[in-house]
Amino acid sequence: MKILKAHITLSEYSYIFIGSEDIGNNKAVDKKTFDEVESFVLQNSDTVQYLKLGQNKLHKYLQAQNYVGVIQTKSGVTIEILPKIARNTDDAKSKNILIKMLKTLRKSPFKNFNTANLKASNLPLLEIFITMFLVELEKLIQKGIKSDYIDKEDNLSFLKGKLKIKEHMQKNLIHKEKFYVEYQEFIQDRVENRLIKTALEYLYKKSKANNNKKRIREFLFVFDDIKVSHNIKEDFKKIRLDRQMNDYALVLQWAKIFLYKNSFSPYKGKEVTFALLFDMNLLFEDYVGHMLKKNGLEVSLQDREHHLAYLDSNTGKFQLKPDIVVRHDAEVIIADTKWKLLSEDKTHQGVSQADMYQLYAYGTKYTSPKCENMYLIYPKNESELTEHQYHYQKDMGGLKLKVLFFDLENPEDEVFYEYFRR
Structure with missing residues (x-):
């Protein structure tokens, strides 16, 4: 059977199956593509579930979970997985929001990219990532590549x-x-330049966008007298990013992502030639934390001040790591982010009992200054859900937990940040 499509776009929790016609948001693929992705999923299932293997009355399927990004199979099919921002959000809007979130991701090369002139809806994610790399490389070339x-x-x-x-x-x-x-x-034939040239040659084969391929050819001309790397891992170990080479930092970070092929989410298997995948739980946490800081709040992410229990006075066990801790002079506010859409159709709208226990443990340990207000933060969707407030004591005193919704389409909404300024 021939490949049905060279590029497939999925949203979270939709799936691929073997067939000739799509079913709603679920995408039909040929058997070879399905087998390659299934092999990739099974080889990584002991550490992470990128997609979930399932079976219904019609067919076997592979369902996207909370990992978004790009998977490219050995046969050349690119599967793009976009976040499910809300039930009715289209692919173009989801992609633009994802790129905006990636720009705030810690220890990543996305942050300096100006998306103002990028028509994300017209480009696949992989081509957008290649464009980001080429923009940084152009800046480097304008400053002059080092000898x-x-x-x-x-x-x-x-x-x-x-x-x-x-x-x-x-x-x-x-x-x-x-x-x-x-x-x-x-x-100029130094290790840093060899790695950049190797990345350019690799991406020339991967890219399908005419503008990206044209720019790659132009940049390869600049690197014409430079050899390629024959031992990528060893050459990355030889990099020296001193003050003189600081301009190379972002370009080499991009080169490492493309050449290692697993910079953010390590994976195994030979049926997938490239995968760049992001855990939306971590991305949502980073993004909300970044926006709180941007709005002038004193924020600590993954705070490690307390343990749940102690073996003796000096040995803490079971490290507590709340996603977000906001500190005021006389109060600590604790928040955990949860990447899932709540619904009135679910028990407690989908708020889990385990999360309620977890926040209670956090709140009882942060006593100096005292914690009274805690939040569970979910992405806002089109449903008119109530921002419930729970009290951990029957008399309504002591610790309180409120369910908040963060509007990814309107992240500057001042009402959200006022909860942390009270």
Whole structure:
């Protein structure tokens, strides 16, 4: 069976299946593509569930979970998984919101990218990531790519550098006119530039966008005299990002993402040639934390001040790590983010009992300054859900927990931040 589509877009919790026609948001693929993705899922199932294997009355399927991004199979099919921001959000809006969230991701190269002129809806995610890399590389080239003194050995017809006696005697017993020497040359063929060129050649084969391919060809011309890397992992270990090389940091971070192919979510298997996947739970936490900081609040992410229990006075066990801790002079506010859509159709709208216990444990440990207000933060959807407030005591005193909704389509909504300023 021939490949039905070269590019497939899924939203979270929709799925792919073997077939010839899509069913709603669920996408039909050929058997080869399905088998390749299934192999990828099974080989990684012991550590992470990128997609969930299931079976219904009609067919076997692979359902997207809370990981979004790009998977490219060995046969050349690209599967793009977008976050389910709300039940009726279209792909273009989801993609734009995802890119905005990625720009706030800690320890990532996304933050400096200006999305103002990027028509995300017209480009697949992989091409957007390639564009981001090329934008950073263009900045580097405009500043000038760096040269370095590189150690070389050669059998020359003139004396240069240091004569290597042993090698000279072995090679030049007959050729008295030659000198086997060790010397240094100040050239651009340094390890950092070799890795960038290797990334460019790799992406030229991956990219399907004419504009990206054109720019890659132009940049390869600039790197024409530079060799490619033949040992990527070893060459990355040799990188020296001192003050002089600081301009290379973002470009090399991108090169590592593409060449390692698993920078954010490590994976196993040979049926997938490239995957760049992001855990929406972590991304949502980072984004909400970033926006709280942006709005002038003192925020600590994954705070590690307390343990749940102690073996003795000095040995804490069961580290507590609330997603977000906001500190005021006389109060601590604790919040946990949860990447799931609540619904009136679910018990307690979908708020889990385990989450209620977890927040209670946090609140009882943060006593100096005292914690009285805690929040569970969910993405807002089109449903008119109540922001319930729970009290952990029957007399309504002590610890309180309120369910809040963060509007990803309107992240500057001042009403949300007022809860943390009270």
